[in-house]
Amino acid sequence: MCRGCGSIVGGGEAQCAVCGASVSTSADAKPKRSRSTTDGETPGFARAVLDRPYKFTIVLLFANIFIFILMWQTSGQALSMSEPLPFAILIAFGAKVNLLIQAGHQWWRFVTPMFLHVNLLHLIVNMYSLWMVGPYVEKIYGSAKFVLFWILTGMCGVVASYLSVRPALATGPLGAFIFKAADVPSAGASGALFGLVGVLFVFGIKFRHELPEGFKRAFGTGLLPMILLNLFIGYVLRGYIDNAAHLGGLVSGALLALVVDYRRPGERSGVAITWRVLQWLALVLVAVSFLKTVQHARDYTPASIAAAAPQTAPENPDYLYYAKAINDAQEAFVVAVQDRNTSNIDKAVKNLDAAPQLDAKAQELRLRLKALLLRAKEEPAPSPQAEKSTAKTLTQDFVAWRSEYNQWLKTAARNYNGLDKIETK
Numbered sequence: 001m002c003r004g005c006g007s008i009v010g011g012g013e014a015q016c017a018v019c020g021a022s023v024s025t026s027a028d029a030k031p032k033r034s035r036s037t038t039d040g041e042t043p044g045f046a047r048a049v050l051d052r053p054y055k056f057t058i059v060l061l062f063a064n065i066f067i068f069i070l071m072w073q074t075s076g077q078a079l080s081m082s083e084p085l086p087f088a089i090l091i092a093f094g095a096k097v098n099l100l101i102q103a104g105h106q107w108w109r110f111v112t113p114m115f116l117h118v119n120l121l122h123l124i125v126n127m128y129s130l131w132m133v134g135p136y137v138e139k140i141y142g143s144a145k146f147v148l149f150w151i152l153t154g155m156c157g158v159v160a161s162y163l164s165v166r167p168a169l170a171t172g173p174l175g176a177f178i179f180k181a182a183d184v185p186s187a188g189a190s191g192a193l194f195g196l197v198g199v200l201f202v203f204g205i206k207f208r209h210e211l212p213e214g215f216k217r218a219f220g221t222g223l224l225p226m227i228l229l230n231l232f233i234g235y236v237l238r239g240y241i242d243n244a245a246h247l248g249g250l251v252s253g254a255l256l257a258l259v260v261d262y263r264r265p266g267e268r269s270g271v272a273i274t275w276r277v278l279q280w281l282a283l284v285l286v287a288v289s290f291l292k293t294v295q296h297a298r299d300y301t302p303a304s305i306a307a308a309a310p311q312t313a314p315e316n317p318d319y320l321y322y323a324k325a326i327n328d329a330q331e332a333f334v335v336a337v338q339d340r341n342t343s344n345i346d347k348a349v350k351n352l353d354a355a356p357q358l359d360a361k362a363q364e365l366r367l368r369l370k371a372l373l374l375r376a377k378e379e380p381a382p383s384p385q386a387e388k389s390t391a392k393t394l395t396q397d398f399v400a401w402r403s404e405y406n407q408w409l410k411t412a413a414r415n416y417n418g419l420d421k422i423e424t425k
Helices: 041-050 056-076 085-092 099-103 120-142 143-163 174-177 190-206 214-218 220-236 243-259 271-296 302-306 318-341 345-354 358-376 384-410
Strands: none
Touching: 041 120, 056 120, 056 143, 056 243, 085 384, 120 143, 120 190, 143 190, 143 243, 143 271, 174 220, 174 243, 174 318, 190 214, 190 220, 190 243, 214 220, 318 345, 318 358, 318 384, 345 358, 358 384
């Protein structure tokens, strides 16, 4: 244990890796002098920084854990380390889905995804990373700036994810690394975590002339191996990890650190009123976003539900024909309900009738979807109010059907196709 700053020192080390103070116990050992501060100043610098509180890091930890528990209890499924939560639960709690943002104007989905996690392993990895990185950023910059860093970089990560849904560009190793071929649900705190890493990276470089040696090694270019390793993992797992969100958070965090100063040792604990106001405005934005999520949890159009469905990679030919017939029928239903255009329904019904039979549940789902199509083809209601009521009823029935179909995709359909895909960040 370092006597200067209290950090843990590895066995055989003669110098603390954080504050640079000598930890040798031999009588004739000569303390090493830091190149940027004297031996007397170095432990004081570390102590002045590392003794500061980090209460908002703890608040964010508990907030993420609490929301995950709510999602898990709402899903009704057994707690699993790797099994993803149903995509409907992720959407209901505010996961990023481009179509819901574009067509539904659900802007709050730029904020809420950074507090959501796909499964328990996803939560543990991200919360461990927050516990390792968050306290340093909060101690160095103060709570107000830390909260702003988290929320702003997390939002930038979601925006980057939103902009990266470009099927035409999602080709080749580099294209598939950054861009997405489908609008699948995306959630996770990694964009904000990469933002904090970007802050520490620029902090270590920008203030290198006044930092102790240990801080230089821990931050700045010392973070490059970790950054490159995580980007490599994202490259290997492209299609499952939202690399655009990671890069968006990393770049935005670095840019923020370029223009924001840190709280130096000895500075008063007070913070400018502007930063405090911005902090609370950011927290209010998060609160309002989740309030909007609660208000619109069930407010989805047929197009939204269909577009948010997990993308599959069919391997069985019978399943391929069945899935295509189901997908075409859903598109015809959406067009009929939203655009009042029933021209594609007859063809969709014919394709459903010709699709291979897989199992009893698949047959039931096909017949129910066919019935929905025939109902959507019926003569329009005599009044706008009645027509709106009919469309609402059809939409509710379609959502119920869609939920059962998705459950079938996660169970029996595993015998026919690949696993559901949900992007994490």
